[in-house]
Amino acid sequence: MTTRTDTISPAPPRTRRDWTWVARQPLVGPLAALILAVVVFSIGSPRFLSPYNLSLIGQQSIVIGILAVAQTIVILTAGIDLSIGAIAVLGTIVMAKTVQSAGGVGALLIALVVCVAVGAINGSLASFLRLPPFIVTLGTFTAVAAASQLYAGSATYPVTDPLLTFFGQDFGIGAWRTTLGVGLLVVVYAVTFYVLNQTAGGKHVYAVGGNPTAARFTGIKINRTLLMVYIMTGVIAMIAAWAALGRIPNADPNAYQTANLDTITAVVIGGTSLFGGRGSVVGTLIGTLIVGVLRNGLTLIGVDNLYQNIATGVLVILAVAFDQIARRRTQ
Amino acid sequence: MTNSPTVVLEAKNLVKRYGSVTAINGADFELRAGEVLAVIGDNGAGKSSLIKALSGALVPDSGEIRMDGEPVRFRTTLDARHHGIETVYQDLAVIPALDIASNVFLGRELRKKGFLGTVLRQLDKPRMRAESMQHLTDLKIGVKSATQAVETLSGGQRQGVAVVRSAAFGKRVIIMDEPTAALGVRESGMVMDLIRQIRERGLPVILISHDMPHVFEVADRIHVHRLGKRTAVVDPKVRSMAEVVALMTGALEPSEEEKNGGA
Ligand SMILES: Nc1ncnc2c1ncn2[C@@H]1O[C@H](COP(=O)(O)OP(=O)(O)O)[C@@H](O)[C@H]1O
Ligand SMILES: [Mg+2]
Numbered sequence: 001m002t003t004r005t006d007t008i009s010p011a012p013p014r015t016r017r018d019w020t021w022v023a024r025q026p027l028v029g030p031l032a033a034l035i036l037a038v039v040v041f042s043i044g045s046p047r048f049l050s051p052y053n054l055s056l057i058g059q060q061s062i063v064i065g066i067l068a069v070a071q072t073i074v075i076l077t078a079g080i081d082l083s084i085g086a087i088a089v090l091g092t093i094v095m096a097k098t099v100q101s102a103g104g105v106g107a108l109l110i111a112l113v114v115c116v117a118v119g120a121i122n123g124s125l126a127s128f129l130r131l132p133p134f135i136v137t138l139g140t141f142t143a144v145a146a147a148s149q150l151y152a153g154s155a156t157y158p159v160t161d162p163l164l165t166f167f168g169q170d171f172g173i174g175a176w177r178t179t180l181g182v183g184l185l186v187v188v189y190a191v192t193f194y195v196l197n198q199t200a201g202g203k204h205v206y207a208v209g210g211n212p213t214a215a216r217f218t219g220i221k222i223n224r225t226l227l228m229v230y231i232m233t234g235v236i237a238m239i240a241a242w243a244a245l246g247r248i249p250n251a252d253p254n255a256y257q258t259a260n261l262d263t264i265t266a267v268v269i270g271g272t273s274l275f276g277g278r279g280s281v282v283g284t285l286i287g288t289l290i291v292g293v294l295r296n297g298l299t300l301i302g303v304d305n306l307y308q309n310i311a312t313g314v315l316v317i318l319a320v321a322f323d324q325i326a327r328r329r330t331q
Numbered sequence: 332m333t334n335s336p337t338v339v340l341e342a343k344n345l346v347k348r349y350g351s352v353t354a355i356n357g358a359d360f361e362l363r364a365g366e367v368l369a370v371i372g373d374n375g376a377g378k379s380s381l382i383k384a385l386s387g388a389l390v391p392d393s394g395e396i397r398m399d400g401e402p403v404r405f406r407t408t409l410d411a412r413h414h415g416i417e418t419v420y421q422d423l424a425v426i427p428a429l430d431i432a433s434n435v436f437l438g439r440e441l442r443k444k445g446f447l448g449t450v451l452r453q454l455d456k457p458r459m460r461a462e463s464m465q466h467l468t469d470l471k472i473g474v475k476s477a478t479q480a481v482e483t484l485s486g487g488q489r490q491g492v493a494v495v496r497s498a499a500f501g502k503r504v505i506i507m508d509e510p511t512a513a514l515g516v517r518e519s520g521m522v523m524d525l526i527r528q529i530r531e532r533g534l535p536v537i538l539i540s541h542d543m544p545h546v547f548e549v550a551d552r553i554h555v556h557r558l559g560k561r562t563a564v565v566d567p568k569v570r571s572m573a574e575v576v577a578l579m580t581g582a583l584e585p586s587e588e589e590k591n592g593g594a
Binding site: 194198199200201203204206207210211213214215216217218219220277278 | 388407408409412418420424425426427428429433437438439440442451452453454456496
């Protein structure tokens with residue numbers, strides 16, 4: 001049995017003049033960073049705040065943003081998923097290759113089955129066999145990426161089916177236009193937010209990550225909760241794959257190579273703890289926007305892609321450091 | 332036989348081995364209606380293991396557990412809970428980032444009525460909050476609101492939440508494994524008060540504690556555990572603290588009556 005010693009000290013007294021608690025609210029840091037980035041880039045580039053550019057940031061955030069939702073749920077259970085990017089890529093290829101024979105709806109269903117199957121494999125290994133999620137998903141990442149290459153025969157597949165590219169359609173008023181993919185992103189966040197905050201299953205996700213021993217003693221079925229979480233990542237990966245074909249109607253086994261790392265970046269920057277049990281999809285949405293704004297803004301002011309990678313890398317490490325420090329303080 | 336006390340929960344000859352370690356080595360146990368029974372013993376004597384067997388957190392290799400005289404078999408903590416046994420575990424069994432109401436109702440959440448609850452599975456947060464607050468005030472635990480995250484509470488308050496959870500749902504037996512181990516003096520006092528209040532409601536309490544003054548303060552009887560089994564059950568009005576400690580370490584032999592489970 002693992003014993004977890006949450007040593008406790010009395011809650012610090014909150015005096016009227018003590019405003020430090022504001023800084024301790026989990027979303028204040030990420031929100032401040034996002035606002036700062038927006039201010040800096042709107043000063044740095046007059047085009048930054050244009051409706052076109054804002055819509056572009058939204059569109060560039062769709063795939064990462066949706067996948068980051070799955071990453072958030074997994075990280076809340078104190079796990080990590082290195083494979084969801086690869087699962088989504090496999091999803092795009094399955095859709096593109098089956099659409100001829102199976103039609104749009106058929107292609108979506110086949111992709112859903114494939115993505116959920118991989119998620120269920122991750123979930124079974126991580127729950128019933130108690131294997132570390134890091135290792136399990138590293139394994140499936142490698143296998144799934146190779147499977148995509150084999151299945152695609154190292155070719156790319158342009159997609160023209162209107163259902164598969166559905167989320168590429170745009171909507172809006174006047175200059176303020178964006179794609180349905182951005183709407184899908186918002187819906188995925190809203191639904192996940194509801195599930196995590198308004199249902200017992202969501203509370204159990206926090207419990208399993210926050211204190212597994214306590215969760216077990218209160219009668220929560222830990223294995224079932226974990227399996228459900230990884231199955232959900234499969235569903236979300238399939239949705240991301242669909243959205244990806246809307247954004248770029250071409251299935252490419254070499255696409256979205258850095259997507260997985262970007263989702264972890266978004267989650268961590270958004271204030272969700274890698275130690276589990278603490279965080280929110282609202283934070284992840286902010287984290288996704290921070291990454292999106294940073295990449296877009298740096299491009300606008302003419303900073304090279306590689307420097308952008310350095311900037312996001314530094315940001316992740318800073319966010320993890322804050323998480324670690326905050327955790328030490330509450331112990 | 333005159334006036335024999337009602338036995339709520341009893342165990343005979345329990346054994347539990349972990350590899351070469353025998354955590355429970357033929358232990359007997361008896362809890363009577365309405366009493367606070369303290370279980371004391373050295374570190375590693377097997378107190379937690381015994382209590383886990385009684386709460387379904389572990390399954391003994393052999394032996395028998397009876398509730399109201401009927402044999403029972405607890406395979407999970409849920410089984411024990413269905414029999415009205417609730418446990419407050421040694422390591423504060425709360426989820427730090429969740430709010431008080433979510434912690435109190437963890438694993439038995441209330442859902443809204445109608446479409447929202449059955450189809451959308453929406454939690455009835457207002458009701459869970461109100462009921463949590465009611466239980467907290469009943470046990471005189473002062474918190475501002477049930478929406479507070481448990482991690483913002485003091486240690487005593489956190490333990491209070493764990494106690495409230497068991498007191499709210501425990502219909503027959505409340506078990507507490509070293510509930511004050513991580514707490515300061517004032518907060519330990521709070522938990523002792525809670526135990527007395529639970530007894531006043533007529534619920535029996537099993538209290539595992541290292542703190543002799545606390546044990547002598549609240550216990551009606553003391554179960555002394557040593558080397559994986561019960562060596563004596565003593566009456567705190569008959570034995571002194573020094574004698575009980577001597578029994579616990581084996582420096583003193585219990586009387587025949589104490590050996591057989593006390594008066
Ligand atoms: N899960 C376990 N695996 C192996 N040994 C255990 C386990 N739980 C308890 N033990 C051992 O069983 C003995 C009794 O432990 P425990 O019941 O925790 O005693 P106490 O609560 O009286 O300190 C100790 O020697 C302990 O190391
Ligand atoms: Mg113990």
